[in-house]
Structure formats: structure tokens, C-alpha cells
Amino acid sequence: MARVTDSLWLRVALATLAVNAVLIPSLYYRVSQVVATGQSENFVGQVRTYARLIADELEIDDALDHPERLALLLDSVILSGGGVFAEIQDANQRYRSLIAPRNDTVYTGDDFAFGGGGDQIYYLSLPINRPEHDATLRVGFDESATHAQIAETKRQMLLALAVFAGLSMLLAIWFARIVTKPVRDIQARSRRVASGAYDEHILVRTSVAEIRDLAQDLESMRTLLTGVNSRLRAEIREREVAEASRMALEQRLAVSQRLETVGTLAGGVAHEFNNLLTPILLLTENALDDLTTDHPARADLARVAATARRARKLVHDVLTFSRGFGTERAQPISLGEIVTDACDLLASQLASHGIAIQREIAVRPVMVSGDANLLHQVVTNLLVNADHAMNDVGGVIIVRVDTTVGEDDADAGPVPYACVEVIDTGHGMDETTTNRVFEPFFTTRQVGHGTGLGLSVAHGIITSMHGKIRVTSQAGVGSTFRVLIPQLEEQSNAVA
Amino acid sequence: MERRGALMLKRLVITVVVGAISPCAVAAERTAVLIVSATSVVTSLDAHDARLLFLGHPVRVAGHVLVPLRNLSDARLEQVFLQNLVAMTSTGYDRYVLRLALQQGRPRPREFGDSGALLAALTVSPLAVTYTWDSEIRGNPDVRIVRVLWRE
Numbered sequence: 001m002a003r004v005t006d007s008l009w010l011r012v013a014l015a016t017l018a019v020n021a022v023l024i025p026s027l028y029y030r031v032s033q034v035v036a037t038g039q040s041e042n043f044v045g046q047v048r049t050y051a052r053l054i055a056d057e058l059e060i061d062d063a064l065d066h067p068e069r070l071a072l073l074l075d076s077v078i079l080s081g082g083g084v085f086a087e088i089q090d091a092n093q094r095y096r097s098l099i100a101p102r103n104d105t106v107y108t109g110d111d112f113a114f115g116g117g118g119d120q121i122y123y124l125s126l127p128i129n130r131p132e133h134d135a136t137l138r139v140g141f142d143e144s145a146t147h148a149q150i151a152e153t154k155r156q157m158l159l160a161l162a163v164f165a166g167l168s169m170l171l172a173i174w175f176a177r178i179v180t181k182p183v184r185d186i187q188a189r190s191r192r193v194a195s196g197a198y199d200e201h202i203l204v205r206t207s208v209a210e211i212r213d214l215a216q217d218l219e220s221m222r223t224l225l226t227g228v229n230s231r232l233r234a235e236i237r238e239r240e241v242a243e244a245s246r247m248a249l250e251q252r253l254a255v256s257q258r259l260e261t262v263g264t265l266a267g268g269v270a271h272e273f274n275n276l277l278t279p280i281l282l283l284t285e286n287a288l289d290d291l292t293t294d295h296p297a298r299a300d301l302a303r304v305a306a307t308a309r310r311a312r313k314l315v316h317d318v319l320t321f322s323r324g325f326g327t328e329r330a331q332p333i334s335l336g337e338i339v340t341d342a343c344d345l346l347a348s349q350l351a352s353h354g355i356a357i358q359r360e361i362a363v364r365p366v367m368v369s370g371d372a373n374l375l376h377q378v379v380t381n382l383l384v385n386a387d388h389a390m391n392d393v394g395g396v397i398i399v400r401v402d403t404t405v406g407e408d409d410a411d412a413g414p415v416p417y418a419c420v421e422v423i424d425t426g427h428g429m430d431e432t433t434t435n436r437v438f439e440p441f442f443t444t445r446q447v448g449h450g451t452g453l454g455l456s457v458a459h460g461i462i463t464s465m466h467g468k469i470r471v472t473s474q475a476g477v478g479s480t481f482r483v484l485i486p487q488l489e490e491q492s493n494a495v496a
Numbered sequence: 497m498e499r500r501g502a503l504m505l506k507r508l509v510i511t512v513v514v515g516a517i518s519p520c521a522v523a524a525e526r527t528a529v530l531i532v533s534a535t536s537v538v539t540s541l542d543a544h545d546a547r548l549l550f551l552g553h554p555v556r557v558a559g560h561v562l563v564p565l566r567n568l569s570d571a572r573l574e575q576v577f578l579q580n581l582v583a584m585t586s587t588g589y590d591r592y593v594l595r596l597a598l599q600q601g602r603p604r605p606r607e608f609g610d611s612g613a614l615l616a617a618l619t620v621s622p623l624a625v626t627y628t629w630d631s632e633i634r635g636n637p638d639v640r641i642v643r644v645l646w647r648e
Binding site: 041044045048049051052055056059060109110112113124125126127129136 | 542543544547572575576578579580583584585587588643644645646647648
């Protein structure tokens with residue numbers, strides 16, 4: 001309700017109505033006065049002049065001496081002058097026109113104003129100044145025609161004013177509509193823009209220049225704000241990406257630092273442990289050499305030697321994780337051949353668990369610099385890891401070898417990498433497990449089913465080759481291990 | 497009975513007195529007349545010349561140009577002047593006289609709001625012509641009636 005009463009068109013209509021309510025009655029009253037005055041003055045002027053002419057005629061003529069001529073003169077007043085009453089009062093004689101439409105009319109005295117007497121007849125008398133006569137001319141003229149004319153003029157004027165009032169109201173409402181329609185259009189478009197439809201143009205078709213200018217100004221503002229908004233959104237997106245990248249790097253750095261710490265500790269322990277194993281193994285082997293083949297202690301010593309060798313292997317693996325391998329052993333190797341050999345080696349074992357290997361190895365040679373045996377060990381460890389993850393359900397392990405231009409240190413920028421991906425559809429890992437998967441001795445398997453060094457060793461080998469090993473995993477879905485090793489420079493140049 | 501008769505007599509006396517002094521009784525005797533000074537050369541003036549005179553046109557009598565004087569001392573007399581002498585409405589008369597004054601330089605008739613001043617101006621000017629009620633000049637030897645304008 002308030003919205004209706006506050007609307008422009010209603011206010012304009014009410015204002016017009018108020019103006020008309022004041023203006024039209026006063027205008028009608030004033031114009032009616034002018035019309036009535038004009039008509040009545042015209043009537044009075046005419047009858048006075050006419051009566052004067054008749055009186056002058058009687059003064060200069062001898063009609064008063066001839067009654068028959070007097071009667072004709074009085075009749076002519078009725079016939080030609082539109083009179084309703086004409087008589088001559090001469091001493092005791094009274095002559096009167098007999099053709100007057102109202103012979104019962106009685107002279108009631110002179111009227112000096114239109115409408116006087118209330119009898120619709122304007123009477124006037126003029127003395128006839130002649131020596132032998134003391135006569136008076138009395139004439140009367142019908143006012144009703146003039147009254148009717150005034151009334152008709154007033155009626156037409158009233159009708160015209162009513163039409164004017166109606167038209168002015170309609171024009172006012174029409175004008176208000178012309179103003180309010182584009183304004184509402186602008187309002188609707190502005191609201192759509194405010195609600196997120198930034199492509200909505202605030203342009204309206206209107207003949208009102210001020211509203212057209214307003215729409216253009218708003219459109220300019222919208223364009224400006226949309227541009228600013230787009231820039232801000234782009235900046236926010238860039239910052240989000242940068243933040244995500246920074247967090248990922250920080251996470252990797254944390255993992256890397258933890259692995260380095262663990263590697264340093266494990267390497268130190270392994271080194272000292274290796275020093276302890278060396279005399280144990282050496283002296284045990286010497287003792288075995290000194291004992292006869294049937295000596296009862298020989299079996300025990302052989303068991304001690306075997307255990308010491310296994311311990312040395314374990315120490316070797318730990319040292320491999322912590323120190324990698326010597327670059328002096330590096331040589332150009334074909335990554336595809338290494339992966340193919342490893343797959344061939346484990347294919348039958350995996351098949352026995354219902355697991356197939358899907359190989360997607362690039363046709364062109366993918367060359368890296370490293371130790372073939374260690375790299376073979378890395379691929380084998382990844383495959384074994386996938387085997388364990390899929391042991392219960394079987395499936396397909398995807399092994400992919402290709403090149404890529406990937407991430408590197410911020411200073412170095414993207415570099416060409418040889419890439420090995422091992423994708424399984426096993427039970428996957430949660431985030432905590434994923435973050436610790438390369439730590440030495442960390443395992444999710446049962447006790448006795450793994451040392452927890454396989455992935456640690458693989459990490460150590462790849463790191464020593466200046467490569468990276470990444471894992472993405474989702475519990476219940478599977479894991480993807482991605483090994484990135486810098487390509488040989490000659491090959492990368494050739495590819496480039 | 498005596499009391500009732502006295503009351504009727506009293507009413508009759510009041511009616512007679514009031515009727516005698518009422519304006520109607522006076523008005524019934526009123527006559528508007530056109531007058532000049534007793535020493536004026538004008539002896540008579542017909543309706544046409546009187547009209548011309550007060551409309552501002554020159555009217556000569558014995559070689560002299562007459563001078564019209566308007567009497568504005570009485571509203572009814574003014575109505576008689578307009579209706580019986582110039583035969584115009586008030587607006588029409590003013591417009592006519594003004595038009596003559598502007599177009600031909602004719603002087604407008606002098607106007608007097610006081611009948612005493614009017615008669616004084618009339619008596620000192622033998623060429624002046626004016627109008628008034630005959631009751632105003634009854635017994636006045638200085639003025640002369642030249643025409644009856646209206647009888648009530």
C-alpha cells in the first residue's frame with residue numbers, strides 16, 4: 001500500500017487533481033463573469049442605442065401627430081428591434097404596438113442593468129422633447145435569449161474545463177509513466193547486476209534525456225566496476241594458486257627435512273652398526289674356516305654368519321636411503337628398458353595374485369643418467385608395493401614411462417624430466433600415511449612382512465639421482481607413484 | 497374596541513408618514529434634465545447634439561463650441577446619463593471617449609463628483625452644458641433647463 005501511495009504517477013495525479021480543483025472553479029467563475037458581463041453589456045448597449053434611435057426619430061418626425069404612423073413605428077420596434085414591448089405615453093393618451101408577443105406585459109419601470117426586475121425584460125423609457133408633446137417612449141426587450149446564450153456558453157465552458165481536467169490528469173499520469181517506467185527498468189537491471197549478473201547492461205530506451213544520461217552513467221560505472229571486479233577475482237585466483245603451491249612446497253619441504261633428519265640418524269646408526277658387524281662376520285667366517293666340517297658348533301656359527309650378512313644387507317639399504325649412491329657409478333641408461341625388465345621379472349608373481357601390468361612405455365628411448373641396478377631396484381620396489389596394496393582384490397597396475405616438463409626448484413624453473421608412473425587401484429592411503437610413506441622402517445604391513453625400507457631406499461636412490469619421487473593416494477581408491485629423473489642433457493636438447 | 501381602533505389609527509399614521517418620506521415617493525417625482533447657465537446662448541439642444549456633445553464631438557451653437565460637464569455625484573443619475581443621453585454602457589462610453597481622446601486629441605468631458613462644484617462651474621461658463629436632477633436646481637435662477645432626459 002505504501003509503495004502505491006509513494007509512487008510518482010499517483011502523486012502527479014493527485015497534484016494535478018489538486019491544481020485542477022483550485023484552478024478550474026476559479027477559472028470557471030472568472031470566465032463566467034467575463035462572458036456574462038460581455039454578453040449583457042452587448043445587449044444593453046444595443047437596446048440603448050436602438051431605443052435612442054427610435055426616440056430621435058420621434059423627435060424629428062411628425063409620427064406623434066399621426067396615430068397610424070405611430071402604430072407602424074411601434075410595430076417596427078417589435079419586428080425589427082426584437083422588442084417585446086413598445087408604447088408611447090403622450091399626456092393622457094397611450095399608444096401601444098399590438099403585435100407584441102406578450103400583450104399582457106406591463107411596464108414596471110426602467111431597468112438600468114441587465115437582468116434587473118427579474119422579469120427577463122429590459123425596460124427603458126426616453127422622454128420625447130417636443131414643444132407640443134409631453135410624451136415618453138417606453139420599450140422592452142427580451143433578455144431570455146441573452147440569458148440562454150450566457151447559460152449555453154457557461155455549459156460549454158464547463159464541459160471544456162471538464163475535458164481539460166480529464167486530459168490533464170491523463171497527461172500527468174502518462175508523463176509520470178514515461179518517467180517511472182525507465183527508472184524501474186534501470187532499478188531492475190541494477191538489482192540484477194548487484195545480485196551477480198555483471199554482464200547485464202544498464203541501458204534503457206527512453207525519450208527523457210535526464211534518465212537516458214543517468215542510465216549511461218550507471219552503465220559506465222557498471223563497466224568500470226566489472227573490470228575492477230574481474231581484476232580482483234583474477235588476483236584472488238592467482239593468490240590462491242600461489243598459496244596452494246606454497247603450502248605444497250612447505251609440506252614437501254617438511255617431509256624432505258624429516259626424511260633428511262631420519263636419514264642422517266639412520267645413516268649414522270647404520271654406519272656404526274656396520275662397523276660392529278664387520279668383526280662379527282669376519283671372525284665368524286674365520287672360525288668356520290678353522291672348524292672341521294663335522295664340528296657341532298659349525299651349524300651355529302653358520303647361522304650367525306648368515307644373520308650377520310642379512311644385517312649387513314639391512315645396513316646397506318639404510319645407507320642407500322641416507323646417502324644414495326655414488327655419482328661415479330652413473331651411466332646413460334634407457335628408462336624404458338629398466339622398467340620393462342622389472343615388469344618382466346615380477347609379471348608372473350603379480351599374475352599369481354590376480355594382478356596384471358598395463359605398460360605404457362614411450363616408443364622413443366627415454367634416457368637418464370644413473371645406476372641401472374639401483375633404478376631397477378626402485379621400479380621393483382614400487383611394483384612390489386603396488387602388489388601388496390592390491391594383493392587382496394587384484395586388478396591392473398599401470399606402468400607409464402614418458403618425458404615431461406615438470407616442477408623444479410623455484411630458481412631453476414621447469415626442466416625436462418623422464419617420468420615413471422606406477423598406478424595401482426589398491427586400498428590407498430590416508431593423508432597421514434602418505435606423508436610418512438618414505439620414512440625408513442615405516443610400514444603398514446604386519447610385523448614380519450616387510451622391513452619398511454623399500455620406499456625409503458627408492459627415495460634415497462632417486463634423490464641421489466637429483467630426481468623426485470611423489471605419491472598421491474586416496475584411501476579406498478588407489479595410489480600413484482611418480483618418479484621424475486632429469487633427462488640426459490643431450491636428449492633433452494634433441495627433444496627441445 | 498376603543499383600544500383596537502386606536503391601534504389601527506396609529507398604524508395608519510405610521511404608514512402615511514413612512515410613505516411620504518420614503519425614497520420611492522421622492523423618486524417618483526425625480527426628473528433628469530439637461531441644463532445650461534442662465535446666461536448661456538443655448539436655448540435648446542436636441543438629443544442628437546446632446547449625445548454628440550457628451551461623446552466628445554464638437555457641437556457649435558451660434559458659432560461657439562459647447563463644453564460638456566459630467567455629473568458623477570449620483571449613481572442613478574449616471575445610469576440615466578448612460579441609458580438616455582449617450583445610449584451606451586459604461587464600458588462602451590469610456591472606450592469611445594478614450595478612443596477619441598487618443599486618436600483625435602479630443603478632450604474628455606470634465607467630471608464633477610460634487611453637485612455644488614458642478615453648478616458653480618456651470619454658472620461661470622455660458623457655454624457649459626450638464627445634467628442633474630431637476631430637484632437640485634428647482635428655484636435656481638442661475639441655470640436653465642434645455643431638455644428633459646428622463647422621468648421616473
